[in-house]
Amino acid sequence: MDGLGDRPVEEFGGKTPLEYANTPNMDKFATLGMNGLLHVISPGVTPGSDTAHLALFGADPYEYYTGRGPFEAAGIGLEVKHGDIAFRTNFATINNQDIIIDRRAGRIKTGTEELANLFQDMEIDGIKIILKPGTEHRAALILRGEGLSDMVSENDPHVEGKEPQEFHPLDDSPEAQKTARVLTTFVMKAKTLLSNAEVNKDRESQGLPPANYLLIRGAGKVPKLPNFEKEYCLETACVAGGGLYKGVGRLLGMHIIEDPRMTGGTTTDLSATFGNALEALKNYDFVFTHVKGTDNFSHDGDPVGKMKFIEKIDKELYRFLPENFKQDLVVMITGDHSTPCSFKDHSADPVPLIICSPDCRVDKVTKFGESYAVEGNLGHLLGKHIMGIALNELRLVHKFGA
Amino acid sequence: MDGLGDRPVEEFGGKTPLEYANTPNMDKFATLGMNGLLHVISPGVTPGSDTAHLALFGADPYEYYTGRGPFEAAGIGLEVKHGDIAFRTNFATINNQDIIIDRRAGRIKTGTEELANLFQDMEIDGIKIILKPGTEHRAALILRGEGLSDMVSENDPHVEGKEPQEFHPLDDSPEAQKTARVLTTFVMKAKTLLSNAEVNKDRESQGLPPANYLLIRGAGKVPKLPNFEKEYCLETACVAGGGLYKGVGRLLGMHIIEDPRMTGGTTTDLSATFGNALEALKNYDFVFTHVKGTDNFSHDGDPVGKMKFIEKIDKELYRFLPENFKQDLVVMITGDHSTPCSFKDHSADPVPLIICSPDCRVDKVTKFGESYAVEGNLGHLLGKHIMGIALNELRLVHKFGA
Numbered sequence: 167m168d169g170l171g172d173r174p175v176e177e178f179g180g181k182t183p184l185e186y187a188n189t190p191n192m193d194k195f196a197t198l199g200m201n202g203l204l205h206v207i208s209p210g211v212t213p214g215s216d217t218a219h220l221a222l223f224g225a226d227p228y229e230y231y232t233g234r235g236p237f238e239a240a241g242i243g244l245e246v247k248h249g250d251i252a253f254r255t256n257f258a259t260i261n262n263q264d265i266i267i268d269r270r271a272g273r274i275k276t277g278t279e280e281l282a283n284l285f286q287d288m289e290i291d292g293i294k295i296i297l298k299p300g301t302e303h304r305a306a307l308i309l310r311g312e313g314l315s316d317m318v319s320e321n322d323p324h325v326e327g328k329e330p331q332e333f334h335p336l337d338d339s340p341e342a343q344k345t346a347r348v349l350t351t352f353v354m355k356a357k358t359l360l361s362n363a364e365v366n367k368d369r370e371s372q373g374l375p376p377a378n379y380l381l382i383r384g385a386g387k388v389p390k391l392p393n394f395e396k397e398y399c400l401e402t403a404c405v406a407g408g409g410l411y412k413g414v415g416r417l418l419g420m421h422i423i424e425d426p427r428m429t430g431g432t433t434t435d436l437s438a439t440f441g442n443a444l445e446a447l448k449n450y451d452f453v454f455t456h457v458k459g460t461d462n463f464s465h466d467g468d469p470v471g472k473m474k475f476i477e478k479i480d481k482e483l484y485r486f487l488p489e490n491f492k493q494d495l496v497v498m499i500t501g502d503h504s505t506p507c508s509f510k511d512h513s514a515d516p517v518p519l520i521i522c523s524p525d526c527r528v529d530k531v532t533k534f535g536e537s538y539a540v541e542g543n544l545g546h547l548l549g550k551h552i553m554g555i556a557l558n559e560l561r562l563v564h565k566f567g568a
Numbered sequence: 569m570d571g572l573g574d575r576p577v578e579e580f581g582g583k584t585p586l587e588y589a590n591t592p593n594m595d596k597f598a599t600l601g602m603n604g605l606l607h608v609i610s611p612g613v614t615p616g617s618d619t620a621h622l623a624l625f626g627a628d629p630y631e632y633y634t635g636r637g638p639f640e641a642a643g644i645g646l647e648v649k650h651g652d653i654a655f656r657t658n659f660a661t662i663n664n665q666d667i668i669i670d671r672r673a674g675r676i677k678t679g680t681e682e683l684a685n686l687f688q689d690m691e692i693d694g695i696k697i698i699l700k701p702g703t704e705h706r707a708a709l710i711l712r713g714e715g716l717s718d719m720v721s722e723n724d725p726h727v728e729g730k731e732p733q734e735f736h737p738l739d740d741s742p743e744a745q746k747t748a749r750v751l752t753t754f755v756m757k758a759k760t761l762l763s764n765a766e767v768n769k770d771r772e773s774q775g776l777p778p779a780n781y782l783l784i785r786g787a788g789k790v791p792k793l794p795n796f797e798k799e800y801c802l803e804t805a806c807v808a809g810g811g812l813y814k815g816v817g818r819l820l821g822m823h824i825i826e827d828p829r830m831t832g833g834t835t836t837d838l839s840a841t842f843g844n845a846l847e848a849l850k851n852y853d854f855v856f857t858h859v860k861g862t863d864n865f866s867h868d869g870d871p872v873g874k875m876k877f878i879e880k881i882d883k884e885l886y887r888f889l890p891e892n893f894k895q896d897l898v899v900m901i902t903g904d905h906s907t908p909c910s911f912k913d914h915s916a917d918p919v920p921l922i923i924c925s926p927d928c929r930v931d932k933v934t935k936f937g938e939s940y941a942v943e944g945n946l947g948h949l950l951g952k953h954i955m956g957i958a959l960n961e962l963r964l965v966h967k968f969g970a
Contacts, residue, residue, distance in 0.1 A: 173927055173928070173929055174927065174929060174930065180930070182929075203945070203947070207968060208953070208956075209949060209950075209953040209956065209957060210953045210954070210955065210956020210957040210959070210960060211956055211968055212960060212965040212966065212967045212968065213967070213968060213969055214967050214968060214969020214970040215969070215970070216969045216970055217968050217969030218969065227968065227969060231968075231969060233970075234969070234970040384970065508927060509963055511963075511965070511967075512965070512967055513960055513963075513965060514956060514957065514959075514960035514965060515929065515960065536929060536945075537929065537931065537945065540931060540944075540945045540947075545947055545948075546947035546948065
């Protein structure tokens with residue numbers, strides 16, 4: 167559950183949304199399992215969603231993280247390659263005075279595939295341009311070729327009513343200079359092509375803001391991540407709606423379960439998510455299941471929404487209770503970081519964690535929650551520890567030494 | 569509180585001095601805050617006061633620590649420079665047979681400024697000699713110039729009735745050899761100059777031991793420490809009486825609050841210390857407040873003295889209670905290491921820690937003490953983690969990733 171951890175909420179009598187929520191299934195896992203507090207990267211370090219997931223899957227983000235672009239690009243299904251420079255991209259609206267008037271082109275719903283086709287086979291300075299649309303105004307951009315760098319600034323001013331920024335190199339290398347040059351040329355060409363596109367003429371005739379500009383940010387060189395399946399010898403499925411999480415899964419070598427009912431939002435179909443997870447367990451050894459909505463409610467500062475959403479998730483977890491699941495199963499329930507509703511942003515507070523397996527060392531904790539987990543027998547853990555602990559529960563231990 | 573942590577004391581019914589002390593204010597912070605046990609450097613590692621403070625402020629002592637000299641020198645106000653070789657120095661008394669008869673020259677009270685002036689503008693082998701007196705017999709020495717090393721032995725035999733030791737290089741480098749040579753020449757010249765000084769003739773006529781020799785130890789190359797204020801974006805004040813603590817603060821780039829009422833001893837004016845801390849909070853984001861006396865009682869093996877001193881400190885802390893302090897404040901209460909009265913020296917036992925902020929995850933601990941902290945929700949922490957946790961409480965988070 168993304169952004170699961172929280173802080174005391176006054177209207178909940180000082181409990182957190184998770185503690186206040188009625189979660190009989192999670193509580194059952196807490197009762198049958200081991201509990202603890204997880205510092206996903208390190209105590210006192212506030213994770214992003216991308217670095218957090220790398221850490222949880224044992225890929226040290228200090229070693230592997232280069233920026234969010236590669237994960238977003240992989241998440242929307244782009245076949246990224248080690249060395250590609252990847253960016254998050256918005257279709258946006260710019261006016262005649264070169265002022266950004268809508269950073270999301272009216273959250274354009276259709277036509278972005280057609281717009282992206284305008285750039286098919288485009289090359290600039292020997293660099294291949296690959297643009298793939300995601301949901302609404304979102305897209306991913308890849309520059310592929312020799313002599314590129316991710317040390318390049320963005321053109322997104324992050325507010326409307328301003329001109330786009332110029333791309334500039336962030337170090338003195340010729341690679342960074344070349345990358346900035348290619349991006350500058352590309353955005354200029356794109357503006358012309360987009361402005362003349364049928365899709366946009368139609369939009370303007372309907373009074374909709376045209377998707378006539380590209381805002382590009384989050385540069386990252388596609389890292390060579392460890393292959394999760396090979397690393398742990400587990401055939402692995404990723405069940406997620408949000409692009410980023412699918413991207414992390416794909417770059418780690420997981421098999422992505424696609425289902426449009428999983429939207430990565432607060433109105434996602436949770437029974438689809440957990441039904442898919444259950445189904446995937448037939449064919450895969452390990453299933454990573456991600457729900458984003460908890461984090462969305464947190465960013466909106468809505469503890470009641472978060473609490474109710476946690477209750478909805480809880481209802482779906484009956485499928486995995488030992489009494490309802492035929493084979494031995496290790497269940498790990500946790501978050502990638504805390505997002506206290508009072509902060510409306512990520513925090514460094516640890517997240518509660520359950521690891522439940524048929525013959526684990528059961529502790530005395532009987533409820534799932536930040537303050538209950540303090541009493542658990544897992545103590546304080548780092549994100550990088552949990553895969554090893556899960557494998558240990560499965561007796562899939564790699565003995566170090568003899 | 570320096571050397572705060574302790575071990576069970578029989579006359580306290582098995583409680584530690586901190587546990588036995590009546591500390592209503594600390595207990596209130598414990599009740600309103602989060603509690604844990606702090607391994608300042610690492611479990612099983614016994615910190616010095618210098619390395620401990622580096623660790624607490626996030627400067628890895630394994631990377632930055634070169635010896636105590638630089639901190640003592642900075643603590644008495646010497647403008648040390650990266651690359652200087654700094655030493656702790658005693659004015660001492662030597663007799664005609666070259667035997668040290670008093671390592672502290674009768675704890676000489678006055679006249680050391682005049683004696684130090686004898687070495688003004690002295691240069692040996694192109695190396696500048698800078699000597700600055702501290703309190704009583706204490707002084708700091710700096711060698712400044714090219715081709716020096718801190719791999720050099722001391723001349724202090726650490727007992728009286730012996731000859732001073734010879735300086736010798738501790739490795740094969742020409743730098744270490746040069747440094748030993750410069751020190752040897754300097755101490756010889758100093759002996760002559762000091763023996764003939766008016767101050768010492770006066771002392772001898774009064775039957776006092778003359779300060780006619782220099783014992784030099786604790787060589788350290790002045791390290792380039794991370795700048796605390798820049799690292800954490802916090803304007804920072806250091807409120808301390810002891811020279812070492814001021815030195816650590818100064819080398820980390822903190823602003824030093826000077827007040828002669830803060831002596832760094834057991835009779836220091838605690839209301840001056842905490843009054844200064846309160847005042848400093850008006851102008852600074854972060855105030856490091858250090859009290860040394862707890863450690864002094866511990867080294868003397870005096871648990872009752874330590875316990876009573878802790879009670880005196882507790883009385884001063886009312887200023888910072890949420891009910892008496894207008895703005896939001898994060899209070900961290902801990903020690904730099906344990907100094908069990910039964911050891912009379914530092915130990916590797918963890919120290920209890922409180923981190924209290926207005927909306928932190930309150931745990932069930934209601935008293936401040938080594939055994940109570942075990943139940944806290946901070947668990948076992950390393951010294952290097954606490955600044956990140958404090959910044960998280962202040963929502964001054966630097967998200968790693970996106």
